Amino acid sequence: MDTAAAPSLRDQTVRDIAVNRPGSTAIFRRHKINYCCGGDASLAEAAGDRGVDLAGLVAQLDALDRSEAALAPDETDALIDHLLERYHEVHRRQFPEAIFLAARVESVHGDRPDCPTGVSQHLAFMFDDLEAHHQKEELMLFPLMRRGANPLSGPIARMESEHEDVIEQLKGLARLTHDFTPPENACGTWRALYALCQEIDADLRDHMHLENNVLFRRFG
Ligand SMILES: [Fe+2]
Numbered sequence: 001m002d003t004a005a006a007p008s009l010r011d012q013t014v015r016d017i018a019v020n021r022p023g024s025t026a027i028f029r030r031h032k033i034n035y036c037c038g039g040d041a042s043l044a045e046a047a048g049d050r051g052v053d054l055a056g057l058v059a060q061l062d063a064l065d066r067s068e069a070a071l072a073p074d075e076t077d078a079l080i081d082h083l084l085e086r087y088h089e090v091h092r093r094q095f096p097e098a099i100f101l102a103a104r105v106e107s108v109h110g111d112r113p114d115c116p117t118g119v120s121q122h123l124a125f126m127f128d129d130l131e132a133h134h135q136k137e138e139l140m141l142f143p144l145m146r147r148g149a150n151p152l153s154g155p156i157a158r159m160e161s162e163h164e165d166v167i168e169q170l171k172g173l174a175r176l177t178h179d180f181t182p183p184e185n186a187c188g189t190w191r192a193l194y195a196l197c198q199e200i201d202a203d204l205r206d207h208m209h210l211e212n213n214v215l216f217r218r219f220g
Pocket residue numbers: 083087088134137207211
């Protein structure tokens with residue numbers, strides 16, 4: 001047990017590390033440690049749950065360049081602008097492209113057992129859900145935040161619950177694409193699809209992390 005005044009990394013929550021240590025989210029994603037929703041577990045607990053070597057994980061987190069600039073602006077209005085430009089608008093470009101690529105792969109390689117059959121439909125379903133979620137944030141929640149309304153616990157709880165649904169959808173996407181790993185002999189379209197799906201996974205997790213763990217916490 002660490003008795004130092006400041007909690008050691010292993011005793012800090014995954015959420016706090018994700019907020020305070022730029023670059024840590026990529027490490028968490030690599031080890032499949034959930035940092036955007038349900039990040040209440042300590043690093044030690046999360047590593048135990050995932051069967052990840054704790055000492056190795058701490059070493060990777062310690063090796064991050066602490067001088068790296070924060071990845072998102074701090075001020076609330078600027079943070080909301082960042083969320084809209086870097087995530088909402090980016091998802092609106094990523095999903096149609098991924099759905100297009102998925103439909104191509106499924107139509108050309110549908111007879112192969114390793115074809116990700118159903119992935120285009122899964123992506124289309126995710127995009128529909130996400131667009132409805134974006135609309136609620138853009139038309140209702142974010143304008144209230146910009147006007148300084150506080151607390152906003154009710155609408156925030158709804159958004160957080162929808163984020164949990166996104167996590168489940170991402171698990172489905174990872175299953176369909178074998179953790180974004182194309183077969184050895186996959187064509188360029190197939191590889192491009194899985195790379196884009198992996199990018200979508202990373203962006204959605206970072207997006208929800210900034211909302212859940214940074215922005216929403218100011219309006220509890
Ligand atoms: Fe959002």
